[in-house]
Amino acid sequence: MDAPERHPRIVVGVDGSDASIAALHAAGSLAGPLGATVEAWACWDVPPGYGLYLVVGIEGFEYAARQSLEQALADAFGPELPAFVHPRVVRGKASEQLIEGSRNASLLIVGRRGHGSLVLGSVSSACVSHAHCPVLVVHAPEEAAHRKKGSHARKSDDGQ
Incomplete structure (x- = not known):
């Protein structure tokens, strides 16, 4: 007996950042x-140290x-979704x-939100390290353009 055919499922982490919107674009391009x-x-939780919210209500976070x-x-x-x-x-x-x-x-797709010297943000880094499927980390469009310009500048400075 053949196993039932399983349709591919792409999970995308969305936090509203430009990088997560780029992750949605990537998922849309791959889905077809x-x-x-x-x-x-979209994941949410009560921030640490906000015990009062548990009494007042947490609906605002959701x-x-x-x-x-x-x-x-x-x-x-x-x-139109x-x-x-x-x-x-x-x-x-x-x-x-x-x-x-x-x-x-x-496939799991997340945006890159690392700051400063971090190559990846904490969520994308944890997903890359521990996910049970392949992970695609997507840069925000302007971040990718900035990186590209920086690499061209270094090449021209080196005379290459």
Whole structure:
């Protein structure tokens, strides 16, 4: 008996940054040729040290994540969300949730949010190190352009 055919599933971590919008673009470009569905995950949690929010209510954190996800999807795909894209708001630390989500994914895509000397941000670094599927880390468009200009400048300074 043949095993049932499993359709590829791409999980994308979305935080509203330019890098996560670029990650959504990459997922959209790959979904068609792969016949994959795209799950856009916005993760949220109560920040450490905010015990008062547990008494007052935590709905604002979830609402902010949902709004950020909706805006990122609109920025990436326009007003009409493609049928293959499924938004999901998940409570928990982003790195932990995305790693867990990678268990049943064909590909995990995250944006690069590293600052300063960090090559990767903490979430993308954790995903690359611990995901259960391949991980694609996407740079924000202006960051990639800046890196390209910097490499050209170094080459010209070296006379190459």
